[in-house]
Amino acid sequence: MELREVDARFERAFVTFVTEWDDDPDTAREGLPYYLYYAEIARIIANDIRTGNRVRLAPIMDLVEKLHIEGDEAAREGATIGLLEGIQASMLQSNTGLHIANMYLGRESAREWKKLIHFWDHKQSDAPREG
Template sequence: MTQAVQDIQFRATRAGAASVRGAALPLPSDFALFSEAPAPVLHQPQEVMALLAQACPSFAPEWLEHQRAHGHTLLYIAASAFAHHLLSLCKAGDASCFEAVAACLERAFRDGSQAVREFATIGVLEGVQNVWSSDGADADHFRRHLGSEGQRWWQSLTDFWSGKVPYVGYAA
């Protein structure tokens, strides 16, 4: 085990962090989501899910279980589970992670490959829109936290589903 992993486990244990099958979950401060250093390009959609699990620590056990069961496959299923998780948080009156989640999505749009941007739009944003609307919840409770790129892609999805544009990302 590397020293870095031991340090993370020590800090998580010291802080009373949750664990999954005996392994301490890293603390959000261990991930430098909002560091000053330039963010590396995100190449794979699973990188987005890992960032979202860091931004929303209460989802981390579910993401770890998904990885254990499916590896880095079925990511749209994981994105749907994440949308359900955000809805349950909203219903409980807990939007504390929404800003960090929105920042992760903004990073995916800004620093992601085409596959990453597509997953952030179709997997995550559309997942929130569908899951929340199917439940009768107001997805604007989440949308208002999105940055400019997230807002743009959210609106593109809305325009597509309302028949205003022929495809998501269409620019007139």
């Protein structure tokens, strides 16, 4: 099962994405910039987490978990970097606590979620300080 099959909003986002990018000259050379599609999906999921939309989140997060467990390396990377990291970025941008997502994450997704938090916390603590 693909993301577009889990939620009609994802299919609409995909159609819009392809329409916007299909005629771009760079697309012919480099292919579609799927990371932009994943970013839009992440924003939709983050909004569902913020609003507590359990009915919509259950099948979405089940698929994300399945990608982490059964997917090949590219699928796992897409689930972590494309989706989970994008969800975190969207939640942080809207000042939403990342802990709110914990109840929706499967076991493997939760593990990857925590790794991302640790990575970015560590990255920020290593950043040069001004002054």
